[in-house]
Amino acid sequence: MPGTSERTFDAFLAALRRLDYTGYAEQYPPFGSWTDFSRKGGLLPAAWRRSLRLTKEAGLFVNVPFCRQRCRFCFLPVTAIGSSPAKRSEVFGRYFAALDGEAGFYAPLFRGAEFSTLYIGGGTPSLMTPDETAGFFALLRRRFRFARGLQTVLELHPEDVTREKAESWRSCGVDRVCIGVQSLDERVLSANSRRQGLTRVAAAHRILAAAGIKVNIDLICGLPGQDRRSFLRDLGRVMKLRPDQVHLNTFINTPYTLHARLGGGSGDEKEVEAIRAEGFRRLAGAGYIKVDSDSMGLTPGSRNRQSTRLAERRSVLGLGPGAVSRAFGGARYINRAAWADWEGPARRGRPPVERGTLCTHRDEMIYSALTGLTDDLAVDLADFRRRHGSDFRKVFSAQVRELEAAGGYFSRGKFRLPGNMWGLVRKVFYGPEAVARGLANIKAAGR
Numbered sequence: 001m002p003g004t005s006e007r008t009f010d011a012f013l014a015a016l017r018r019l020d021y022t023g024y025a026e027q028y029p030p031f032g033s034w035t036d037f038s039r040k041g042g043l044l045p046a047a048w049r050r051s052l053r054l055t056k057e058a059g060l061f062v063n064v065p066f067c068r069q070r071c072r073f074c075f076l077p078v079t080a081i082g083s084s085p086a087k088r089s090e091v092f093g094r095y096f097a098a099l100d101g102e103a104g105f106y107a108p109l110f111r112g113a114e115f116s117t118l119y120i121g122g123g124t125p126s127l128m129t130p131d132e133t134a135g136f137f138a139l140l141r142r143r144f145r146f147a148r149g150l151q152t153v154l155e156l157h158p159e160d161v162t163r164e165k166a167e168s169w170r171s172c173g174v175d176r177v178c179i180g181v182q183s184l185d186e187r188v189l190s191a192n193s194r195r196q197g198l199t200r201v202a203a204a205h206r207i208l209a210a211a212g213i214k215v216n217i218d219l220i221c222g223l224p225g226q227d228r229r230s231f232l233r234d235l236g237r238v239m240k241l242r243p244d245q246v247h248l249n250t251f252i253n254t255p256y257t258l259h260a261r262l263g264g265g266s267g268d269e270k271e272v273e274a275i276r277a278e279g280f281r282r283l284a285g286a287g288y289i290k291v292d293s294d295s296m297g298l299t300p301g302s303r304n305r306q307s308t309r310l311a312e313r314r315s316v317l318g319l320g321p322g323a324v325s326r327a328f329g330g331a332r333y334i335n336r337a338a339w340a341d342w343e344g345p346a347r348r349g350r351p352p353v354e355r356g357t358l359c360t361h362r363d364e365m366i367y368s369a370l371t372g373l374t375d376d377l378a379v380d381l382a383d384f385r386r387r388h389g390s391d392f393r394k395v396f397s398a399q400v401r402e403l404e405a406a407g408g409y410f411s412r413g414k415f416r417l418p419g420n421m422w423g424l425v426r427k428v429f430y431g432p433e434a435v436a437r438g439l440a441n442i443k444a445a446g447r
């Protein structure tokens with residue numbers, strides 16, 4: 001929007017973010033500008049072919065969308081299935097059949113590619129029994145090829161960790177897990193319909209370490225009912241376990257959370273960020289180093305490669321309800337989020353897509369620039385050229401001039417910003433098409 005003030009543009013961005021029920025607002029083109037793709041699945045093969053010509057580097061994300069019960073703060077597209085083993089086994093039988101159908105749609109497109117990372121998210125993938133886990137991995141290996149040195153990450157609930165399950169994960173190639181601890185404070189947990197104690201988390205960590213699996217522990221800052229003391233006390237307890245990686249998320253109260261649906265609000269954003277920053281300081285004091293914008297690890301390799309390399313020249317194919325796919329230079333799209341809406345088309349081998357947008361190599365360069373200038377307040381010029389084969393100064397000369405007028409400067413091989421300029425950076429980089437689609441979506445949603 002040429003001539004638009006930074007303030008007006010910030011309001012536009014805030015409205016775009018409100019349209020985002022996924023929590024992935026930082027994608028580019030922004031989620032709020034994506035359009036209805038439910039009848040556009042036919043565009044995907046061409047988008048993926050174009051993408052795979054640009055890069056063969058790809059990761060696979062699979063969403064296992066079931067949990068025993070829904071936590072009040074969760075925005076993810078999960079279905080609560082309770083604790084009955086019979087119900088669990090019936091639901092997983094249907095899920096595997098539909099997942100196989102969806103994988104079958106993409107398998108011919110990926111015949112010449114190998115996935116270098118595999119992330120099994122949820123939901124609660126650890127609900128699967130060892131036999132189901134083996135069947136799940138066999139299904140993926142029948143459909144796709146995986147590279148040597150593949151990193152395989154699985155999300156789990158601490159209550160599910162037993163020696164038998166840990167051994168089955170290891171034998172299926174899982175080398176890193178994310179334990180969704182979120183909080184250890186009884187008061188916060190019960191206010192959010194969740195339970196698990198420190199003893200259980202410590203036991204899970206011991207069992208996983210003995211099985212040779214690296215552990216990442218997730219905590220959430222700003223949860224309903226949580227205060228600074230509670231969050232930092234949880235962090236202190238987690239640090240004593242010395243997990244390989246610690247992820248400090250922020251509570252995102254999208255319209256998808258039960259908390260928002262029941263009328264609950266969010267804490268003060270600045271205050272939550274200050275508490276999280278204190279968390280990072282304490283981790284640094286305990287020897288952890290920053291491995292991405294939300295987490296710290298014991299070594300530079302202590303990280304989930306799939307989600308920390310999103311701004312690079314690589315794609316991610318997402319399978320399962322609500323999974324987000326990123327075909328580098330081709331498309332971004334999200335699957336239908338509700339289990340019932342996803343299951344039918346997936347089972348019939350059709351892409352169960354809900355919203356999306358086609359995108360170009362230039363969009364990928366914009367995404368790289370936005371990510372660098374937001375997370376690191378800098379773009380590394382050599383790195384940009386290696387990723388995109390283009391000179392950042394030339395491709396974005398007009399944007400560089402605008403940012404220089406606001407204090408941006410070149411120094412030691414990087415274009416740098418003097419401080420956080422989140423809104424301005426987006427104002428100068430957002431392309432007219434993404435803006436036009438965003439405005440149309442805001443209008444349609446009445447925001």
Ligand code: SF4
Binds near residue numbers: 070074122123180
């Ligand atoms: S936070 Fe984790 S366990 Fe709770 S509903 Fe969400 S995915 Fe399931």
